[in-house]
Amino acid sequence: MHFKPLLLSLLGVSPLGMISIAQAAAGNCQSLSDGSTPAIGDCCSGQKSGTASVDGHVIEYSCRNFKRSASINIKGPYAEGSAQACAKRCVFRRCTMAVYKDNNECRYTNDANPEMEYDDTVLAMENKGKDDMTDEVRKALAKCKEECEKDKEKLKKECQEQKTEMGDKCLREKEELRRQCTENEERQNKQCEDQKSDMRNKCQEEKNELRRQCAEDAKEESKACEDRVKVIQEQLTQCRDKNLEDTRWVSNPGLLGTEVKARAVAFSPKNERMAVGELSPQRVVVWDMKTRQPLAGWETGAGAGMPMSVALSPDGTKVLCGTYEGAVKMWDVTTSSEQIFQEPKGRVSRVNRVAFSPDGRQVAAGLADGKVLIWDVSTNTQITTQGHSGAVQALEFSPTSGKLVSGSKDKTIRFWDPRTGRKDNEISHPGGGLNAIAFSPDGKSLASGSDDSSVRVWNAETLAQRRLLPAHTGPINDLAFSADGRQLASVSDDGTLRIWSLADDYVLSSHQQRKAEAVAFSPDGKYLASVVALEGLLLWTRS
Incomplete structure (x- = not known):
């Protein structure tokens, strides 16, 4: 049929916009089945009409023109990439008919029964409503349901018969087991009572003999113990006096x-x-x-x-x-x-602590915003860790394992793999926020100092607490182990520097000063350095 110029112009279709239509299989409309195909050449050739399903609705398509009276309300044009997209718009807007052109234009109307006549260049699509089940499907479902009910009844009957048979067999077996169990229990009870009686008699005889021997040994051991205690007390007093002389710092x-x-x-x-x-x-x-x-x-x-x-x-x-x-x-x-x-x-936070790795190949920094940063010295490459939720006040590498340990105001001590930045372990500190940590030279012990004025010593491998020292009356600011690992120095806001013997947890030396912020032992044990507020660096030597 021929195009009517006036009607085409109403739809926005130019009579000069004739498209070249390729030959395609009858009834095939790829633009409706494939949303990425814009051309409608295969829809407007061959049979030139057919049915497709779009978003659950039946769409009848054909190449036609749209002839309307003045009352027909056409909406569009809308830019759509395919006839499928145009049909989806029609379904969504509940239209009765849509038309689609090769130039990606889509129009539709919601009016009922618009007058139409066919055209070879415009794809018209009528919305026939939602898909419905066919009579054949309903009949098949009904038949399937009927057969299913019969099978269910048959299975139910067979199952009930098997359950009854199994129940009877189970009752018989249970009765036999009860009889055997009762006989075994009576026999074992008799044997047990006989054995208990023999054991009670033998035990009483052995207890009487042990009491007699114990009374005789206790008299001798008591005297020997008293003598040993006196000797040990004298030796301990002499040892403490000597240590105090050897560890007096000035x-x-x-x-x-x-x-x-x-x-x-x-x-x-x-x-x-x-x-x-x-x-x-x-x-x-x-x-x-x-x-x-x-x-x-x-x-x-x-x-x-x-x-x-x-x-x-x-x-x-x-x-x-x-x-x-x-x-x-x-x-x-x-x-x-x-x-x-x-x-x-920029927004860089204060650096509270820095540290070298044992091999000198990495450096680390603990920041006031909770970050723990690691750098490779040779490449300047930075590794970022998870960090803390509070300021990082303490930072140190283990001298043996190389693990990086950080202490924070968030009351945690965290262990990091310096190669990856991954957290390996954590101690939830029972005291206040952390201000100081220190490793012993052999890497086996880790000391921590916190706001609650206490010093704790941990097993660096098992993370078990070994010691609790009520060290000061103010927050601990820094800690340091001596080179031999036998002594621990602590400084505090309370203005004291204290040196502890880790052999028996007593104070070897205590010095009054202003608030101390840092402390360190020299590796040869000759010097002890402390940094004191308003006084600066103080160096201590043995007297």
């Missing part, structure tokens, strides 16, 4: 020949070098404690702020510093070359 203010206003201090684990984070000027200085002369020094840099924590590499050739404004820097003591791990830029 402050030596003039040891370095100058007054040092400091915030942080650390000794090299293997040589006679000491790193000091100074306040005025804000710099890091490394001292040779053999000559008691400074080897090198570096200012923290513009905007970095004061040094909050310092650490020396295991060989003493590098010094690491974390600052108040969030900088993390390292210097080579020999060449003075600088390596920057973190700049004090």
Whole structure:
């Protein structure tokens, strides 16, 4: 049939917009079955009409024109990529008919029984309503249901017969078992009573003999024990007196020949070098404690702020510093070359602690915002951990396993794999927030100091608590083990520096000073360094 120009223009279809229609199988309309096919050439060739299902609705399609009276309300055009998409819009809008053109235009109407005549270039789609089940399907379902009910009744009858048979058999077997059990029980009870009677008699005879021997031995042991106690008490008194003499420390203010206003201090684990984070000027200085002369020094840099924590590499050739404004820097003591791990830029949190790994290949920093950061020294690559929910106040690598341990104000001690940043373990601290942790030189013990003024010593492998020392009357600020692992130094807000014997948990030495913020033992045991508020660095030597 021919196009009517006026009717085509009402639908937005130009008479000049004739499309070339390819030959396709009769009744096939790929644009309706495949939403990614825009062309309708196969829909408007061959049979030129058919039925498709779109969103559960029956769509009859054919190539036609849409002739309407003035009362027909056509909506569109809408841009749709396929006839399927146009039909979906029709179904969603509950239309009665839609038309689709090859140029992706879709129109539809909700009017009932619009006048139509066929056209070869526009795909018309009538919405026939939802799909319904056929009579054949209903009959098949009814027959299936009838057969199913018969099978169910048959199975039910067979099952009931089997249950009755099994029940009778079970009752017979139960009665036989009860009889056998009763006979066995009576026989065993008789044997048991006979054995109990024999054992009671024998036990009474043995108890009487033991009482007699015990009374005789107790008299002899009591006297020997009293003698041993006296000897041990005398030896203990002598040992304590000797230890107190050997571990008496005295402050030596003039040891370095100058007054040092400091915030942080650390000794090299293997040589006679000491790193000091100074306040005025804000710099890091490394001292040779053999000559008691400074080897090198570096200012923290513009905007970095004061040094909050310092650490020396295991060989003493590098010094690491974390600052108040969030900088993390390292210097080579020999060449003075600088390596920057973190700049004090943007929203960087205060660095409270820094640490070197036992092999010197990694460095770590604990921040006030709860982050625990790890860097590879050779590549400057950063590894980020889960961190804490509170400020990280303490940080140290195990000298044996290499694990990184952090202590936080969130009352947890966490163990990290420094290679991956993954958390391996955790201790929920029973005291207040953590301010200090320290490993013993052999890596077997971990000491922690908290806001509740106590010091706890943990088994570093099992995480069991070994000791609880009521160390101070104020929060603990720092801890340090002596090189031989036999002594532990603690400093507190209460203004005391105390040195503990870990052999029997008593105070070897106690010194009154202002609030102390840091403490460290030299590896050779000659020096003890403490940082005291308003007084700066104090060096202690044995008297």
